[in-house]
Amino acid sequence: MNKKQENVHSFLIQRRFFLIAASSFAASAFFSSCSSSQSESSANTSTNTAASTVAASQKKEVLKVGVWAVISEDILKFIQDNLTANESLNIQIVKFNDWIQPNTALKDGQIDANFFQHTPFMQNAAKQLNLNLVMLNLGFLTPIGIYSKRYKSLAEVPQKATIAVYNDKSNGDRSLRLLAAQGLIKFKDSLGEFAGVKDIKDNPKNAQLKELEGPAIVRSLDDVDLAVLSASLRLQAGLQLQPLVQESVAQKRYAVGLVTLQSKENDPRIQKLNKLINDPKVRDFINQKYQGAVLPVF
Template sequence: MRNAIKLTTSIIAAAGLSLGLAACGSDSSSSDSATGTDKPLVVVASPTPHARILDYIKDHLAAKAGLKLQIKQVTDYVTPNTAVQDGSADANFFQHQPYLDDFNKQRGTDLVSVETVHLEPLGVYSKKVKQLTDLPDGATVAVPNDATNEARALKLLADNGLITLKDGAGTAATVHDVTGNPKHLKWKELEAAQLPRSLDDVGAAVINGNYALDAGLKPTSDALAVEKAIGNPYANVLVVKQGHQSDPRVQKLAELLHSDEVRSYIEDTFKGSVIPAF
């Protein structure tokens, strides 16, 4: 039932986004100058930090590079990929490679990453306790319900001694792979965007960096535990449909995302809550 509900919601969201982009396309088609590489590059992004980084590029770097950039913000983890797959957007910026690989496998899409950009450390947050060891027996912990981020969340809990996972569970781990649970923790699997709102109702929640920032949470100061950056495979990537990697507009954006100016913007703005991966 959960999957059916998520799919229906995603289809509605994707349809709404497609209609919005189609309307923009109608405006562009009325102008002969908006053709080929002169057309705006439409990028779907999560609000924070992805769209904020893109807004910085649009406001400070894009014009000089000859890039017209149109940014569409969404808050779910499905619409950006379906929009790029169906052509209603040119690129997206919201996900890491393991999530993209799983999405392609599950949905039969052919999306590819162009460049890695940054890491958003996953963190454990709580309004009930000051440290993880204070979680009471039987406490409920909320985790993301998408495949790769659930595994990532469980690994973070395991790395901090709360649970142990079955050998070989890897990036596909779920709560069913928890083999050691000395505190008898209970699990609440939620869509990633809902996790900050769950903090009043659970003992702790493992929250993706972008949603933590949206909720005013700072991983560096508010999290009880944070992912290590070294050797982390979950850096966020710029994504397009297979065959569009060489689009000059995409290449310009990739270059700007890896510029010294963007590195400084990320470091100065997010103070370690978002880390450049280039």
């Protein structure tokens, strides 16, 4: 190979290496650009998704609602899961262990509304706590009934039977009125707002009335002849016992409704829930789930 041929051969080799290097650089730059573009796209997608999630959560208006019994909780959960999508409402259920706290929490501003009480109970609580409470839409009735683990009918109940009744004013009144309706007691001719044991004029069976708190009535069932008990307490305790007699749905005076402070009555969030409580789908849910143990009143 002469000198000229060597120069040509050297030039061709250098040119080949240059093209390979240039191609490698171009490929590297291309893939780097694609990777960067994909990363930016992914980052933008994540950012947009996060922003959408935040925006969606910000649109949901939180409403804190106090409950006591599992029935109220079940109904509110059904509403939240099935009916709030178009209302932009986020119902936060706050559970309490007694009948006093849901109203004191309302007074203290811990909750916006509660869903556990009937009108007579609310009126009595308002007086005791010096509150301006308002009853909005009624939702359901948990009928009180007369229960017994010893007898299958009221006709079997003996003289001097022991009967457990509620000890608070409103439910005590309700208990005694049910006993009176069945002829187990008779009242004086004139009654005040709430009937009490002191208002009994006649007691044909000389029954001994035990005034107890609701949960204590459940525990007393093994020790008494009869117990006046609400369906909510029975369901809460998991009792399979059926009542000998119970209230009818006509007793709307004792239906559970949505309660709030008078100053919050027109709060848009509360009005949204107030409307949903009387939705036909809620009626169907109550009928299907409780099979007559709990009665819709709308």
